[in-house]
Amino acid sequence: xxxxxxxxxVSPCRDEAxxxxxxxxxVAAQSVPPASWIVVDDxxxxxxxxxxxxxxxxxxxxxxxxxxxxxxRSVGPGVVEAFYAGLEGVDLGQFDYLCKLDMDxxxxxxxFEGLLLRMEAEPRLGTxxxxxxxxxxxxxxxxxxxxxxxxxxxxxxxxRVECFQEIGGFVRQVMWDGIDCHRARMLGWMAESVxxxxxxxxxxxxxxxxxxxxxxxxxxxxxxQYFMGTSPLYYLAVAASRLSQHPVLSGSAAMLWGYxxxxxxxxxxxxxxxxxxxxxRYQHLALVMGKRSATRKVVAERAGVWKxxxxxxxxxxxx
Numbered sequence: 001x002x003x004x005x006x007x008x009x010v011s012p013c014r015d016e017a018x019x020x021x022x023x024x025x026x027v028a029a030q031s032v033p034p035a036s037w038i039v040v041d042d043x044x045x046x047x048x049x050x051x052x053x054x055x056x057x058x059x060x061x062x063x064x065x066x067x068x069x070x071x072x073r074s075v076g077p078g079v080v081e082a083f084y085a086g087l088e089g090v091d092l093g094q095f096d097y098l099c100k101l102d103m104d105x106x107x108x109x110x111x112f113e114g115l116l117l118r119m120e121a122e123p124r125l126g127t128x129x130x131x132x133x134x135x136x137x138x139x140x141x142x143x144x145x146x147x148x149x150x151x152x153x154x155x156x157x158x159x160r161v162e163c164f165q166e167i168g169g170f171v172r173q174v175m176w177d178g179i180d181c182h183r184a185r186m187l188g189w190m191a192e193s194v195x196x197x198x199x200x201x202x203x204x205x206x207x208x209x210x211x212x213x214x215x216x217x218x219x220x221x222x223x224x225q226y227f228m229g230t231s232p233l234y235y236l237a238v239a240a241s242r243l244s245q246h247p248v249l250s251g252s253a254a255m256l257w258g259y260x261x262x263x264x265x266x267x268x269x270x271x272x273x274x275x276x277x278x279x280x281r282y283q284h285l286a287l288v289m290g291k292r293s294a295t296r297k298v299v300a301e302r303a304g305v306w307k308x309x310x311x312x313x314x315x316x317x318x319x
Contacts (some may be wrong), residue, residue: 188306222258
């Protein structure tokens with residue numbers, strides 16, 4: 001592994017026997033392999049442990065960490081806890097990049113090489129990813145998942161280690177994968193997901209499709225947006241824009257129910273008022289200017305914050 005290209009994968013998983021071989025095979029086929037890959041088996045009851053043992057015997061960089069069964073699948077806090085169980089005892093100073101990688105993905109063979117090239121071209125780029133696609137349940141065609149260009153996607157977050165450490169890592173709550181990107185931008189870093197054909201990957205379990213159904217997943221997403229501090233006006237606009245997307249109408253209704261029911265019952269919020277103000281200002285700019293222009297504006301405004309922390313590094317922002 002060339003100096004400066006050492007990346008660590010950490011993969012929390014539970015009961016992924018239906019998908020895990022495709023992820024293992026696609027990582028094994030990468031043009032630039034990981035320096036280390038830690039898979040955290042979070043108490044699987046299916047064939048996941050046996051499959052992982054099979055691959056660990058032939059992939060020298062693969063290590064499996066086994067956790068006790070907590071009795072259920074847990075997204076948000078549970079996933080982040082499993083991720084940190086994988087990081088225990090790891091010296092991040094030995095790596096240049098860190099990726100939280102789900103085990104229900106099929107990656108193209110130059111996926112990580114492409115992400116490395118983007119990082120190397122722009123010093124301010126703190127986190128990046130490709131775009132997820134999934135098989136539509138009715139047409140069986142591959143279609144893109146909804147994800148903004150201003151966020152690296154939660155199922156494959158590729159981080160510059162320095163950026164990951166500066167933002168304080170992941171929050172142990174739903175919406176950890178939105179908070180991280182906003183906090184990175186707040187500190188002057190850039191965050192993105194890239195719609196490049198060479199970086200498109202297949203998400204074998206569609207986003208928001210909770211183990212108890214899509215409705216539950218979308219309600220959970222609504223709570224996550226409330227927790228993060230999202231503006232109600234902005235979230236109404238987001239839900240309206242997704243009315244025609246699968247599942248038609250009910251998906252948007254579930255999102256709004258999750259958000260506003262959390263507000264009514266006074267659910268806890270991310271305890272950083274300055275961060276919540278930053279997020280809402282960005283979102284209101286996005287409503288007025290469009291998300292792409294708002295992102296460019298905020299990235300330009302926060303350049304000084306980044307430069308003050310990294311006075312010896314220079315680089316032009318990505319177009």
